[in-house]
Amino acid sequence: MTMDLPIEVAGEGDLAALHVLIEAAYRGDSARRGWTHEADLLGGQRTDIEALAAIVGDPGQRLLVARGPAGLAGCIQIAVKDGGTGYLGLLAVDPEVQANGLGARLIAAAEAHLAQLSASQVEMTVIRQRTELIAYYQRRGYTLTGEVRDFPYGDARFGEPRTGDLAFVVLAKSL
Incomplete structure (x- = not known):
């Protein structure tokens, strides 16, 4: 069953709820109720209010949110980099409502x-x-590019690694 919740751009008034949603989806025991968590790879925080405020306040970025009857049910970050490449990040769906198409x-x-912002x-x-x-x-429709980027070890803003071999793979898709 797909959740047909409204999706809109987040504002400053959404920061506290966004933080709770993202932490619940990525870290700790609450995240383990869903299938997309990082709780076994990373402890600590996934993000903080200051980082979320920087995204919301940056005209080159947006956080889109899905609003449900009980509050925020999901979010995703978008940005457009130099050269017109879009970026997706911080996809989070409340673990209680995952696996329903949101x-x-x-x-x-x-x-x-991103397409409206001329990202190709x-x-x-x-x-x-x-x-x-x-x-x-x-x-x-995303494909692995072959590019691997370093994990920011030593920067607690990205969590506390539970293994020494973390790295990011890059996936891309034409719009």
């Missing part, structure tokens, strides 16, 4: 926004150990 709807909305391609990074998530994106 993630795919958020991705489609993000891609539509979109890329994302995913921790290479998250093979199920990589496969999910591949089913949505």
